[in-house]
Amino acid sequence: MARVVVDVMLKPEILDPQGEAVLGALPRIGVNGVSSVRIGRRVELDFDDDATDLERQTRIIADKLLANPVIEDFHISVAAEDAA
């Protein structure tokens, strides 16, 4: 089984009200000095052992479904073979 991870983040210019809300809560737990919080999504894909072309296939999945290119960027990382 090969694991590929896709991180999806809102583009920098898109307002992230969720991140803003978390940022606003930080002083209440006694943490200061954080200037920005951005919240994204991590997607883990487990491919079958005999699957090939993982990166290309993941790119298709990320581009067509996992991320909306109008508002989001994505980053693909293929995990090391026996990371688990």
Next chain:
Amino acid sequence: MSGVVPEERRDRGTGARVGVVTFPGSLDDRDAARAVRLSGAEPVSLWHDEAALRSVDAVILPGGFSYGDYLRCGAIARFSEVMGLIADAAKSGLPVLGVCNGFQVLCESHLLPGALVRNAHLRYRNRPARMRVETAKTAWTRAYGEGAEVVFPAKHGEGRYVADEATLDELESAGRVVFRYLDNPNGAMRDIAGVCNEAGNVVGLMPHPEHAVEALTGPSTDGLGVVASVLAHLNEGAVR
């Protein structure tokens, strides 16, 4: 397609068939069908995995939470069986209206530009929205006077319209901003409540015209104009 009345002979307008799609999680399909019926047309239920458009003359994608709003609102509905057909038909002129979640589906399907993201204030907004009809040159707004003010209920958590500056400028200059908020309820860029495609047959908006068709239950009856518009549009097509 057997038994279909030839298009040129079909009695459009009151005889028009307006499809209303039901995705798993759609909520406003029944209200949309009711609005169609009140306007004198025939609502036709279209199921999300249906591989036929059942010779409808126009399609409404209703509000709700298709596929639980998982991933992003409208992202999964885009790949449903019926959306493939609707996307193809829209490119050859089929009038398509997306309301709320339906608007999100149209954006995710790239039939309309831009995207709808979390309301800037993070709260679910549920109240009547005052808007200006910015253009009557679409299949779904031609019954309104340009600049007319309408009130439709808005109810959404992810209704903030965003697009890059170049796209927004293009929409403005091409007259493709269809509805504009007078009291922006969600932080939408340039107060945009609804937009259309280049040809004007595909329109999407966040507030709900189908909830504004009877004085008993709506803040106005302004929503009737949306279906009246598409019926006029279809009638003109029949005359041409």
